[in-house]
Amino acid sequence: MGNGVREGRVDFKQQHVEPVTSTHLPAEGNQEKKKVLNSLMSGALAGAVAKTAVAPLDRTKIMFQVSSKRFSAKEAYRLIYRTYLNEGFWSLWRGNSATMVRVIPYAAIQFCAHEEYKQLLGSYYGFQGKALTPFPRFIAGSLAGTTAAMLTYPLDMVRARMAVTPKEMYSNIVHVFIRISREEGLKTLYRGFTPTILGVIPYAGLSFFTYETLKKLHADHSGKPQPSPPERLLFGACAGLIGQSASYPLDVVRRRMQTAGVMGHTYSSILLTMQEIIREEGLIRGLYKGLSMNWVKGPIAVGISFTTFDLTQILLRKLQHSTNVER
Secondary structure (H helix, E strand, O other): OHHHHHHHHHHHHHHHHHHHHHOHHHHHHHHHHHHHHHHHHHHHHHHHHHHHHOHHHHHHHHHHHOOOOOOOHHHHHHHHHHHHHHHOHHHHHOOHHHHHHHHHHHHHHHHHHHHHHHHHHHHHHOOOOOOOOHHHHHHHHHHHHHHHHHHHHHHHHHHHHHHHOOOOOOOOHHHHHHHHHHHOOHHHHHOOHHHHHHHHHHHHHHHHHHHHHHHHHHHHHHOOOOOOHHHHHHHHHHHHHHHHHHHHHHHHHHHHHHOHHHHOOOOOOHHHHHHHHHHHHOHHHHHOOOHHHHHHHHHHHHHHHHHHHHHHHHHHHHHHHHHHHHO
């Protein structure tokens, strides 16, 4: 009996050990899934909050970008005020539903992709667990922006159309898709795609690069592992200012090509669009029209976006940690 008991104990211990080793890899897989899900959720919220906050300014900027009217702060104020008087307060957010349909998946994909690209490049360059050096930092941001833009571009096209047309022309997002497909062809949904990608590379690259660099410099000089929310807002604002200024002319070209069908123009290529804008309106007044508004809108939006993403990530990690502790 004694031997039987001892053998029973040995068997029990061996059986008890096996599940630990067999569930080790699935546990790592679950952690990775949670990390990706957290990034997607945080990115979606970041994009939604940031874009809704600046939607009236964004719509006004687009309306100037696609017209030949000269931009000034006074004219922008007049346009906002006239829109409010003629169409009502909520008309200032016209097209924001289309923006949300695009921005939520765009921001979710972009932020999540950035986290994944940072990890991949960190492994490739041997910086796993450490901050990337400048060039990989820029590449990670550019790849993240390009990935998101490629997957969500038709939604951006629809959003631009809704922003510059009266509400009688398109009743909702689905109506825009149907009319464009029927009247102008499915290819129209990707008009302006090339300048978008060319603009996203410096915009997303410089935005993520600037934000990550400022956070690293802050940690090195202050000794604090994480910046405070106001500091995050400031770093994000700087990132937005630099990123949008670098890619702005391509943003104007993209908007002109997207809205050509409803604005009475025919833009066949990036170069021809640029040439026509410069010929009719001049280099600075044409290709940089509305940039001063972007210097107000852009830093606010990007600052809110980066800050919301970081704080949501921290909150989700804390919630998951507290849930694991309770278990």
